[in-house]
Amino acid sequence: MKTVIMAGGAGTRISEAFPNIPKPLIPIEGVPVLEREIRGLKEQGFTDIILTLSHMADQIISHFGDGSKFGVNIEYYVEETPLGNAGALYEIRDLLSDDFLLLNADTVFDVDFNRFVDFHRKKDALATLFTHPNDHPYDSGLIVAGQDLAVTKWYAKEDDRPKYYKNRVNAGLHVLSKQLIGKRPDTAKVDLDRQLLKPLAGSGTMFCYDSPEYVRDMGTVDRFKSVCRDFASGKVSSRNLKNRQRAIFLDRDGTINRYVGFLRSEEEFELEAGAAEAIRLINASDYLAIVVTNQPVIARGEVTFEGLENIHNKMETLLGDEGAYLDGLYFCPHHPDSGFPGEVKALKTDCMCRKPKPGMLLKAADDLNIDLGASWMVGDGANDMEAGRRAGTKTGLILTDREKCEDMGDLSGEDLLDVVKQILRR
Numbered sequence: 001m002k003t004v005i006m007a008g009g010a011g012t013r014i015s016e017a018f019p020n021i022p023k024p025l026i027p028i029e030g031v032p033v034l035e036r037e038i039r040g041l042k043e044q045g046f047t048d049i050i051l052t053l054s055h056m057a058d059q060i061i062s063h064f065g066d067g068s069k070f071g072v073n074i075e076y077y078v079e080e081t082p083l084g085n086a087g088a089l090y091e092i093r094d095l096l097s098d099d100f101l102l103l104n105a106d107t108v109f110d111v112d113f114n115r116f117v118d119f120h121r122k123k124d125a126l127a128t129l130f131t132h133p134n135d136h137p138y139d140s141g142l143i144v145a146g147q148d149l150a151v152t153k154w155y156a157k158e159d160d161r162p163k164y165y166k167n168r169v170n171a172g173l174h175v176l177s178k179q180l181i182g183k184r185p186d187t188a189k190v191d192l193d194r195q196l197l198k199p200l201a202g203s204g205t206m207f208c209y210d211s212p213e214y215v216r217d218m219g220t221v222d223r224f225k226s227v228c229r230d231f232a233s234g235k236v237s238s239r240n241l242k243n244r245q246r247a248i249f250l251d252r253d254g255t256i257n258r259y260v261g262f263l264r265s266e267e268e269f270e271l272e273a274g275a276a277e278a279i280r281l282i283n284a285s286d287y288l289a290i291v292v293t294n295q296p297v298i299a300r301g302e303v304t305f306e307g308l309e310n311i312h313n314k315m316e317t318l319l320g321d322e323g324a325y326l327d328g329l330y331f332c333p334h335h336p337d338s339g340f341p342g343e344v345k346a347l348k349t350d351c352m353c354r355k356p357k358p359g360m361l362l363k364a365a366d367d368l369n370i371d372l373g374a375s376w377m378v379g380d381g382a383n384d385m386e387a388g389r390r391a392g393t394k395t396g397l398i399l400t401d402r403e404k405c406e407d408m409g410d411l412s413g414e415d416l417l418d419v420v421k422q423i424l425r426r
Contacts, residue, residue: 001046001048001097001099001100001101001117002048002049002050002095002096002097002100002101003041003046003048003049003050003100003101003103004049004050004051004052004089004092004096004100004101004102004103005034005037005038005049005050005051005052005103005104005105006052006085006088006102006103006104006105007022007023007024007034007051007052007053007060007105007106008052008053008054008055008057008079008088009023009054009055009105009106014026014218014219014220014221014224016221021056021059022055022056022057022059022060023055023105023106023219024060024105024106025059025060025063026218026224028108028227028228028231029228029231029232032063033105033106033108033218034060034064034105035063035064035070036108037103037105037109038064038067038070038072038074039070040110041072041113042070042071042072044112044113044114045114046101046113047071047072047073048072048073048097049067049072049073049074049075050074050075050076050077050092050095051064051074051075051076051077051105052076052077052078052079052088052089052092053076053077053078053079054078054079054082057076057078061076075095077091077092082189083188083189083190084187084188084189084190084191084192085190085191085192086190086191086192086195086196087184087189087190089102089181089190090181090184090190093178093181096178096181097178098177098178099117099120099121099175099176099177099178100175100176100178101113101117101173101174101175102173102174102175102176102192103172103173103174104172104173106217106218106219107171107172107173107215107216107217107218108214108215108216108217108218108227108236109171109173109213109214109215109216110213110214110236110237110239110240111130111173111211111213111214111215111240111241112213112240112241112242115241115242116128116130116173116175116209116211117175119207119209120175120207120209123149123150123207125175125177125205125206125207126176126177126179126180126200126205126206127174127175127176127177127180127196127197127200127205127206127207128174128175128176128206128207128208128209129143129151129170129171129173129174129197129206129207129208129209130170130171130172130173130174130208130209130211130215131143131168131169131170131171131208131209131210131211132168132169132171132210132211132212132213132215133167133168133169133212133316133320133325133326133327134167134169134325135280135283135320135323135324135325136320136323137165137167137169137316137317137320137325138320138321139157140157140169140170141154141155141156141157141169141170141193142154142155142161142165142166142167142168142169142170143155143168143169143170143208144165144166144168144201145168145207145208148207149207149208149209149210150204150205150206150207151200151201151202151206151207151208152201152202153201153202154170154193154197154198154201156193156194156198162313163317164266164310164313164314164316164317165313165316165317166309166312166313166316167316167317167319167320167325167326168208168210170193171215172215172217173215174197180196211241212239212241212245212288212327212328212368213239213240213241214230214235214236214237214239214240216230234286235286238286241368241369242369243369244369244370244371244374245288245368245369245370245371246286246287246288246370246371246374246375247287247288247289247290247327247328247364247365247368247370247375247376248282248287248288248289248290248375248376248378248420248423249290249291249292249361249364249375249376249377249378249388249393250279250289250290250291250292250378250379250416251291251292251293251355251377251378251379251380251381251384252291252293252315253293254272254379254380254381254398254400254402255272255275255378255379255380255384255398255416256271256272256275256279256291256315256416257269257270257271257272257275257315258270258271258272259380259400259402262296262297262300262302263297263311264297264302264303264307265303265307265311266307266310266311266313266314269311269314269315271315271318271319272415272416273415274415274416274417274418275319275415275416275417276318276319276322276323276324277322277324277417278415278416278417278419278420278421279319279324279325279326279420280322280323280324281417281420281421281424282420282424283324283325285424287375287376287423287424288327288328288368288370289324289325289326289327289328290326290327290328290329290330290364290368291326291328291329291330291331292330292331292355292360292361292364292377292387293329293330293331293332294331294332294354294355294383295308295331295332295333296332296333296334296335296354298333298334298344298347299333299334299335299343299344299347299348300335300340300342300343300344301340301341301342301343301344302340302342305333308331308333312329312331327368328364328367328368330353330360330363330364331360332351332353332354332355332359332360333347334347334348334349334350334351334353334354335347335348335354336348336349336350336351336354355383355384355386355387356382356383356384356385356386356387356390357387357390358387358388358390358391360387361377361387361388361391361393362391365391372391372392372393373392373393375393375394376388376393376394376395376396376410376423377391377393377394377395377396378395378396378397378398378409378416378419378420378423379396379397379398380397380398380399380400380402381402384397385397385408385409388409394409394410395409395410395411396409396410396411396412396413396419396420396422396423397409397411397412397413397419398412398413398414398415398416398418398419399412399413399414411423
């Protein structure tokens, strides 16, 4: 499979710190960022690479040559006049494989690309977007998808968006089918997102690949410094899903949001004091933040799946407004007991996902390669503690007056922030 890396940007925002170096050659711990990308691709078997260049192209070509010293084969296309971020694809179409990776040289990432490509092929997609949550979704492009992860809507930064939304951001990494690069748009420059990809939303041919792996733009001096800190701490490489992950699993009601009994509408949802700060601390650590929540209101017929999605969109929006995000969200819609007006009989079942059973934790562990023995379950009730124990995690109990747990967790605290701080000190 070919890998195309777009490396032609001028990097105007970061050029004040590196005025004489093209952005792809800016060093992180002594190694140019594009060299890190190429070495990582080679380790995963992606050795056939095309670089599209423009700004200071001669420096990049001089550094990489034909790629042989890095164990890869590199071809180049140099734009003499700006073609936009997708125009070069039409010029190199004959060099492309049927499916190809399309990456950005000014983005720092460490991703299991084989896993990404496998997802694309299983979906038989024309395009697959690498999507993830970030700490500033309010000024990022957002992707909306159905249960099958087919993209239904695409909100660019300049578009009006709903009041509440899922924190799912387009990270700028793609697997594309060569079929997309057909007749060239009749414009001097071709914009990848607006002219090629966004029009596919709702067609059932474009999918999003949700992942907590490390992908970050280093386009400003502040972001570059942050990336350097993440490299130094080991966070960049550790988040690759080839590696076993650690997670802090979080109950929802009474843990992240105020407990109101059966929460049935987004209007009733309100973050607990300190919850966003607690999740920010998890985000800054080497743990993933994953919600696992029983939602029997679905089976009882009191909330629809769409209504639950609206509640969760509000949760993610409020967290995002405070710079916090969730790496995963799992819910159980089942309820074992019958007799409720309007109940959904197909969901009245004794399932394996309803806490205190560990199904949601086990599913997350399978999806994200989580080491449950190195992880925690945090919640405010006995069901949370028992689910954690059955899954093999350690447990952290939030103390409340609603439920007295005779068998306390491995630690306990007055709220989520207290418990998370204790976990992170260990």
